[in-house]
Amino acid sequence: MTEAVENTGAHGQEPSRRDFIYIATGGALAVGGAFTIWPFIDQMNPAADTLALASTEVNIAELEEGQEITVIYRERPHFVRRRTAAEVEAARDVNIAALPDRDARNFNLGDGAPATDENRSAMTAEIAEGVEIEDALRASLLVTSANCTHLGCVPTEGAGDYGAWFCPCHGSHYDTSGRIRRGPAPENLSVPVMTFTSASVLRLG
Amino acid sequence: MSGPSTYEPKTGFTKWLDARLPIVRLGWDSFVDFPTPRNLNYWYTFGGILTVCLMIQIITGIVLAMHYVPHIDHAFASVQRIDRDVNYGWLIRSIHAVGASMFFLAVYMHIFRGLYYGSYKAPRELLWILGVVIYLLMMAAAFLGYVLPWGQMSYWGAMVITNLLGAFPLVGGPITEWLWGGFSVGNATLNRFFSLHYLIPFLIAGVVGLHIWALHVPGNNNPTGIEVKSNRDTLPFHPYYTSKDGFAIVLFMVIFAFFVFYWPDALGHSDNFIPADPLVTPALIVPEWYLLPFYAILRAVPDKLGGVLLMFGAIGILFVLPWLDTSKVRSMRYRPLARWFFGFFIVACLGLGWAGAELPDTPVPGLGAIGVDFLLLGRVLTIYYFAYFLVILPILGFVEKPSERPASIEESVLGSKSKPAPAAVPAE
Numbered sequence: 083m084t085e086a087v088e089n090t091g092a093h094g095q096e097p098s099r100r101d102f103i104y105i106a107t108g109g110a111l112a113v114g115g116a117f118t119i120w121p122f123i124d125q126m127n128p129a130a131d132t133l134a135l136a137s138t139e140v141n142i143a144e145l146e147e148g149q150e151i152t153v154i155y156r157e158r159p160h161f162v163r164r165r166t167a168a169e170v171e172a173a174r175d176v177n178i179a180a181l182p183d184r185d186a187r188n189f190n191l192g193d194g195a196p197a198t199d200e201n202r203s204a205m206t207a208e209i210a211e212g213v214e215i216e217d218a219l220r221a222s223l224l225v226t227s228a229n230c231t232h233l234g235c236v237p238t239e240g241a242g243d244y245g246a247w248f249c250p251c252h253g254s255h256y257d258t259s260g261r262i263r264r265g266p267a268p269e270n271l272s273v274p275v276m277t278f279t280s281a282s283v284l285r286l287g
Numbered sequence: 288m289s290g291p292s293t294y295e296p297k298t299g300f301t302k303w304l305d306a307r308l309p310i311v312r313l314g315w316d317s318f319v320d321f322p323t324p325r326n327l328n329y330w331y332t333f334g335g336i337l338t339v340c341l342m343i344q345i346i347t348g349i350v351l352a353m354h355y356v357p358h359i360d361h362a363f364a365s366v367q368r369i370d371r372d373v374n375y376g377w378l379i380r381s382i383h384a385v386g387a388s389m390f391f392l393a394v395y396m397h398i399f400r401g402l403y404y405g406s407y408k409a410p411r412e413l414l415w416i417l418g419v420v421i422y423l424l425m426m427a428a429a430f431l432g433y434v435l436p437w438g439q440m441s442y443w444g445a446m447v448i449t450n451l452l453g454a455f456p457l458v459g460g461p462i463t464e465w466l467w468g469g470f471s472v473g474n475a476t477l478n479r480f481f482s483l484h485y486l487i488p489f490l491i492a493g494v495v496g497l498h499i500w501a502l503h504v505p506g507n508n509n510p511t512g513i514e515v516k517s518n519r520d521t522l523p524f525h526p527y528y529t530s531k532d533g534f535a536i537v538l539f540m541v542i543f544a545f546f547v548f549y550w551p552d553a554l555g556h557s558d559n560f561i562p563a564d565p566l567v568t569p570a571l572i573v574p575e576w577y578l579l580p581f582y583a584i585l586r587a588v589p590d591k592l593g594g595v596l597l598m599f600g601a602i603g604i605l606f607v608l609p610w611l612d613t614s615k616v617r618s619m620r621y622r623p624l625a626r627w628f629f630g631f632f633i634v635a636c637l638g639l640g641w642a643g644a645e646l647p648d649t650p651v652p653g654l655g656a657i658g659v660d661f662l663l664l665g666r667v668l669t670i671y672y673f674a675y676f677l678v679i680l681p682i683l684g685f686v687e688k689p690s691e692r693p694a695s696i697e698e699s700v701l702g703s704k705s706k707p708a709p710a711a712v713p714a715e
Binding site: 123126127128129132152154156157158159228229232233234235236249250251252253266267268 | 443446447449450451464465466467468469470471473475479565566567568569570571572586589590591594647648
């Protein structure tokens with residue numbers, strides 16, 4: 083194309099109208115092509131109705147101490163665990179500096195928060211106006227994603243070196259705070275955005 | 288080798304057609320009169336076998352799509368219905384499922400044959416690369432197809448493989464969500480996987496066309512690795528190789544039919560008879576047998592991204608193989624050292640498959656006493672796999688002394704002219 087312009091057109095004159103049409107057509111084709119491709123790529127992203135399924139309410143009133151339930155939030159399983167005092171104690175009694183992943187991975191806090199047990203538990207959940215809830219209950223509640231951060235398998239409850247979760251697929255061990263301690267998984271189990279909407283309901287998302 | 292066409296239309300209609308669309312001429316020059324080295328052995332029949340495999344998969348697949356329902360609530364039941372209620376559904380689904388394994392069995396034979404006889408070397412580099420593209424497409428099609436019955440292995444296989452892409456920094460998360468069409472593997476994923484599973488075989492057919500085109504420019508390699516020098520080195524493709532390929536296809540179909548009729552589920556995993564459950568992961572997730580070596584390479588690396596890169600690298604390295612092998616001699620028949628390393632390479636590939644099928648912490652039978660578990664075995668064999676391409680083949684070309692080669696293909700088959708009563712060359 084540049085050659086045609088420098089050679090000043092077909093008849094040794096200035097750039098001709100044909101050169102202009104040639105370049106303009108090519109340019110329109112490239113830009114138009116890019117605009118046409120985008121809808122065909124973007125159609126594969128989560129659709130509006132999928133994105134709308136963005137919150138799940140969990141009834142925590144019937145959750146006994148030491149009990150764990152699995153709920154589906156955003157199509158993915160999540161652990162909701164009311165930990166015993168001993169489990170909370172074990173989770174707090176950990177040297178953060180020695181953890182494989184020192185980030186809390188808590189969507190209530192954002193990046194960079196240290197992976198202390200307080201930063202991982204429901205202590206970080208928002209509390210709706212007028213709702214009263216005990217600190218001890220908030221500290222004992224742990225909600226995390228139930229998909230191993232390695233390749234997405236569901237870890238087994240009550241197994242592994244730390245008595246909390248063990249992923250059978252490739253051998254990742256998580257502690258009672260859902261933090262990765264040993265194995266190939268790179269990150270702690272993530273904590274979703276949470277709000278106590280009443281004394282007995284915890285909303286995820 | 289593609290010389291002037293020898294096709295001569297005889298009837299009025301073929302003359303009329305030939306002047307407008309010379310399609311009969313193309314077929315004649317490609318598959319009837321095509322000059323083919325006279326010494327091809329049975330390892331060279333897998334190209335024809337693979338063509339048959341592709342046709343079987345496409346035909347049975349089109350039929351299955353008439354009965355399959357790509358929805359997470361109905362997929363599992365619709366596959367059971369095909370097996371139990373649809374007329375001959377049990378047969379057609381069994382052919383399709385067993386056919387996938389047979390396809391890979393044949394393609395591995397085809398690939399190892401190419402590796403042994405140096406079929407990837409100049410001037411056949413592009414032919415080889417197109418073959419690797421077909422292999423990649425086959426793996427994609429097989430993975431997507433395995434997800435469709437929506438059993439436990441389907442679901443968790445899809446989960447693990449799509450999560451592999453999440454290993455890439457920054458783009459990993461958005462790409463997996465884009466691939467899923469949701470927050471996890473779900474209905475949107477199943478739908479698009481079905482669509483792509485239907486598409487890929489036709490892409491394969493297209494690349495197979497290019498593969499054959501690229502084959503017919505330089506012509507076949509052969510067990511001696513010596514180029515065709517005269518007409519006496521070749522035979523017309525028909526009837527010599529149509530019948531040889533045909534005989535091999537019949538034998539292959541005997542094995543195929545044995546699995547279809549007597550052992551249809553032997554090559555699958557029993558967990559896939561449990562409907563997909565996003566809440567429970569099976570105790571042991573393994574891919575189909577033909578992907579196990581790559582799974583072992585993935586697990587050999589303790590780092591997530593490193594494992595993913597190494598696994599893709601194991602396939603990617605095949606693309607540059609033509610430039611890694613520095614030897615001037617094509618066929619390993621005349622490469623005394625390379626043959627040994629090639630033998631070990633086959634053992635390493637089989638061993639990787641074994642390691643991929645077992646839990647990493649399990650001790651290797653017979654070697655457990657000295658502390659060898661399948662993770663360590665996988666690591667050692669992974670190192671050999673890459674060393675074969677990156678170290679052994681590049682160096683061997685300089686240090687190896689090849690043995691004497693025959694002067695021509697004709698001589699290798701019929702003996703040299705100085706010896707009037709030639710002894711037969713041992714069959715491969």
